[in-house]
Amino acid sequence: xxxxxxxxxxxxxxxxxxxxxxxxxILTDVAALxxxxxxxxxxxxxxxxxLKDGKKLKLKMIGPEKYDLRxxxxxxxxxxxxxxxxxxxxxxxxxxxxxxxxxxxxxVLSTYLRASGxxxxxxxxxxxxxxxxxxxxxxxxxxxxITPQEIQDLLSSNANPQLFNDGTKFYxxxxxxxxxxxxxxxxxxxxxxxxxxxxxxxxxNYTDHFANSLNFTLRNTDKEPATYNIMHRPAITMPSxxxxxxxxxALNSARPASLCKVARPRRLIKVSATPPEGLDAKRLxxxxxxxxxxxxxxxxxxxxxxxxxxxxxxxxxxxxNDTWISNSTDFNDIPSxxxxxxxxxxxxxxxxxxxxxxxxxxxxxxxxxxxxxADIVYGLPQPRSQEQDxxxxxxxxxxxxxxxxxxxxxxxxxxxxxxxxxxxxxKFVVRALRINGDAKKKEEWDVSTTxxxxxxYL
Numbered sequence: 001x002x003x004x005x006x007x008x009x010x011x012x013x014x015x016x017x018x019x020x021x022x023x024x025x026i027l028t029d030v031a032a033l034x035x036x037x038x039x040x041x042x043x044x045x046x047x048x049x050x051l052k053d054g055k056k057l058k059l060k061m062i063g064p065e066k067y068d069l070r071x072x073x074x075x076x077x078x079x080x081x082x083x084x085x086x087x088x089x090x091x092x093x094x095x096x097x098x099x100x101x102x103x104x105x106x107x108v109l110s111t112y113l114r115a116s117g118x119x120x121x122x123x124x125x126x127x128x129x130x131x132x133x134x135x136x137x138x139x140x141x142x143x144x145x146i147t148p149q150e151i152q153d154l155l156s157s158n159a160n161p162q163l164f165n166d167g168t169k170f171y172x173x174x175x176x177x178x179x180x181x182x183x184x185x186x187x188x189x190x191x192x193x194x195x196x197x198x199x200x201x202x203x204x205n206y207t208d209h210f211a212n213s214l215n216f217t218l219r220n221t222d223k224e225p226a227t228y229n230i231m232h233r234p235a236i237t238m239p240s241x242x243x244x245x246x247x248x249x250a251l252n253s254a255r256p257a258s259l260c261k262v263a264r265p266r267r268l269i270k271v272s273a274t275p276p277e278g279l280d281a282k283r284l285x286x287x288x289x290x291x292x293x294x295x296x297x298x299x300x301x302x303x304x305x306x307x308x309x310x311x312x313x314x315x316x317x318x319x320x321n322d323t324w325i326s327n328s329t330d331f332n333d334i335p336s337x338x339x340x341x342x343x344x345x346x347x348x349x350x351x352x353x354x355x356x357x358x359x360x361x362x363x364x365x366x367x368x369x370x371x372x373x374a375d376i377v378y379g380l381p382q383p384r385s386q387e388q389d390x391x392x393x394x395x396x397x398x399x400x401x402x403x404x405x406x407x408x409x410x411x412x413x414x415x416x417x418x419x420x421x422x423x424x425x426x427k428f429v430v431r432a433l434r435i436n437g438d439a440k441k442k443e444e445w446d447v448s449t450t451x452x453x454x455x456x457y458l
Contacts, residue, residue: 011044082165097201099181103128142191156200159183174235177288194222195299204307219266226297239283281310318432318446328358328410340451349420352412371433
């Protein structure tokens with residue numbers, strides 16, 4: 001646009017056409033544009049080749065009022081069938097298996113509002129959840145009244161684990177359980193399988209509370225006996241505190257390796273796990289995989305398992321320098337710290353709004369935190385402990401169940417007592433409770449103190 005362009009054409013470097021939005025805050029000269037369009041990768045490469053050959057391109061662009069609707073589909077060979085890169089990872093901080101399974105939720109063509117075109121391509125849990133709910137309804141239709149736990153077991157044991165994909169290509173090993181759970185839901189198998197597994201997954205916990213062995217139940221509800229072969233299928237090991245992944249699998253043993261089933265019995269099977277060697281416990285490495293069960297009755301089941309090398313409880317959540325004061329109007333993912341002793345001029349008590357400039361307490365957590373406490377202390381000449389000042393608790397704290405990463409807490413001076421802090425110089429003292437920590441013990445809290453700042457009121 002700096003060269004005076006009035007027409008823009010975007011094309012993707014992978015098959016298909018991508019959605020894009022013009023950012024008017026960045027494109028300050030957008031009013032000068034006459035038209036904007038997008039083309040697929042093949043057409044774009046043809047244009048580029050023609051331009052390199054010295055040819056001139058003349059295009060006729062039709063406006064949205066007169067264009068003919070054409071539908072073109074392109075096979076997604078890069079990520080089709082893989083877990084979407086925007087999906088959340090597990091497990092929970094109690095080491096429960098999450099997600100439990102997956103449904104189709106990426107680039108789903110579905111019905112939409114008539115006024116908006118009747119059809120739309122959308123992604124996310126808004127697409128995956130309705131499919132999962134429909135599958136559960138089909139299971140209930142076939143099996144009748146069953147408990148939520150039985151539904152969960154059926155969904156998990158009949159799901160298909162998928163290969164790992166890093167967003168650009170597939171690998172020849174399975175995606176980890178903390179990423180995909182049991183795998184992609186299989187409605188028919190879950191509705192009609194006569195071989196049943198329980199529970200829906202096994203968690204060997206983290207090192208401090210490592211389970212030497214766990215049990216699961218295999219039950220045959222068919223009238224005919226069946227023989228089941230039990231095998232181990234490891235998944236990729238993922239350190240929690242880095243983007244890099246490692247390949248050593250968790251070794252899982254189940255006895256017996258195969259077993260014969262008669263009509264309508266159940267068999268309790270004991271499983272032990274050996275964590276991969278050479279893992280850095282400080283990285284909190286998540287290892288996982290699947291116990292694959294194939295039967296002469298046609299059953300093809302799998303049971304996800306997981307464990308963690310390292311200690312969630314002992315890991316520091318909040319470093320001494322992981323809190324700072326930022327501007328409440330700084331909307332960056334990680335706002336910049338302001339200089340120490342900055343003075344904020346706040347609106348009159350009770351009149352502050354989201355657009356007003358206020359001091360913001362910035363907290364950066366290494367992992368999820370069950371509870372954060374934040375108190376103000378007088379910053380000069382020496383901070384006073386909040387135990388000496390009953391009116392030092394900030395409104396909105398303690399903050400419960402906080403995610404990892406940056407969290408911002410704007411402050412307009414309001415205290416938990418309903419009063420406003422007087423004008424003066426302050427610091428925040430922030431305490432983060434360790435995972436599975438005892439809130440009554442001081443040593444279970446990580447502590448960080450911000451630099452000093454001052455507030456005045458209009």
